[in-house]
Amino acid sequence: MALLFLDLDHFKRVNDTLGHEAGDLLLKSVARTLTKSVRGNDTVARLGGDEFTILLTDIQSPSAARKVAEKILQSLRSPVYLEGKEVTITTSIGITLGPEDGIHANALMKYADLAMYKAKEKGRKNYQFYTSAMNDEVQQRVRIERELTNALENREFLLFYQPLIRIHDRKVVGMEALIRWQHPERGLLSPFEFLTVAEETGLINPIGDWVLRQACQDTADLHRDGYGDIVVSVNLAASQFRDAHLPKAICGILDEKRVESRWLDLEITESMLMENTDQVVATLRHLKALGVTLSVDDFGTGYSSLSYLKRFPVDRLKVDRSFVQDIPDDRSDVEITAAIIAMSHKLNLQVVAEGVETAEQLEFLQQNGCDICQGYMFSEPVPIEKFRQYLDEQKK
Structure with missing residues (x-):
């Protein structure tokens, strides 16, 4: 199986420029696009805000998850018309595989989330697979955060x-x-x-x-x-x-x-x-x-x-x-x-x-x-x- 974690890029700008009603319409449009991009036995869910997850069951290789991610990115390139204006939205996708990366739901959600942030770092509108090195990066960020706090105190x-x-x-x-x-x-x-x-x-x-x-x-x-x-x-x-x-x-x-x-x-x-x-x-x-x-x-x-x-x-x-x-x-x-x-x-x-x-x-x-x-x-x-x-x- 594979878990995809999606976060829409710059979604806040839609709410700020066109209003929350337009934002809600865009979310519904994205949900329809995601549903059309997967099989009937796969699960698409909105976590809240502009975040979605997709659970792909019975996949045989990472390439199958890769194809779905590429299909989603391609499908979202088509503009949506909201309040009479043409709007294009992109997404950053993190992918984790089970049982290779883990078997517990909380761990897989965490890993997919880490991979999604890596996609953001890579310039958005792309996908990244989770790797164990991402955990090391998180630990490094925690260390830097602690050191930054000390740096303020120690001038x-x-x-x-x-x-x-x-x-x-x-x-x-x-x-x-x-x-x-x-x-x-x-x-x-x-x-x-x-x-x-x-x-x-x-x-x-x-x-x-x-x-x-x-x-x-x-x-x-x-x-x-x-x-x-x-x-x-x-x-x-x-x-x-x-x-x-x-x-x-x-x-x-x-x-x-x-x-x-x-x-x-x-x-x-x-x-x-x-x-x-x-x-x-x-x-x-x-x-x-x-x-x-x-x-x-x-x-x-x-x-x-x-x-x-x-x-x-x-x-x-x-x-x-x-x-x-x-x-x-x-x-x-x-x-x-x-x-x-x-x-x-x-x-x-x-x-x-x-x-x-x-x-x-x-x-x-x-x-x-x-x-x-x-x-x-x-x-x-x-x-x-x-x-x-x-x-x-x-x-x-």
Whole structure:
């Protein structure tokens, strides 16, 4: 036998954009598709929300389960029309086999669930078979979660800063705060090595709060010591941004650290803008009322368009490094980046280019009127002490 665990990808967006009635209609459509994809003696069940399970009985090999999973993925590619709009849904599928993987129902459900999350990690809209290594990954996540909690208590986190350069005069006008973890055994860790676990376990909020406080403290110290109007950019996690108390918390931090609101730039990603448009706009307006700057990070990697951004009260757009890295050799990137800069200015948005590494890239950005840039051409992210040294060197 085989047990398939399915979780619909980005189902929440359907509820948020079209309403819960449309979401219910989509779930019914998916249920019909799943039922048509299996045999009469197989069982399809909805666990709740956007999760389904399928029990395949009397299968002789993993390839039979694989064929069912592939059939489901293929069948779901056909669009569904809801509220007069075309909607396409995909799913991530985890597969476990019995009795090879186990005989107890609870264990098989756990294994199928683990495999489903592996499918999510692999980019969604695919299937993965359970392997014993997935248990090891879970144990590793539990260990990292415990160590992250200790890291907060033991002050093991550090902030590194990358300069933001105003292109027309090469002046340092800001810095992006980037977290690092000084792990007692594994050394200095980048955020890619621990933030995913922090997000999944809810630790991202206290970590994000620490980042905001430390970044504001470092910025206040810079201004106190006469380093000019440096603005600090801080990345917000999705769960932070969804927190209704965020504007009040930021207001409190600004007062506590004696930082003017105009010295703080909050970065949010495209995908965060798409989650619940009305709520997003309300939150952004509350933040704007504080006087902080708002930036859309990694633009071009998500779902929004420049015309879509008109509805959001944001100030800056950060062009993702993937568009910059092959300039001037890649003509498509050249045309896209030039268009983004031009259209952003028509919307009264400043443009920040990420990942600038060569003089040719900088020259292109300057010729096309890009406002600000950052990248290894100027400096890698460095601790605050080295950032101060960088500022001192620029004055010479």
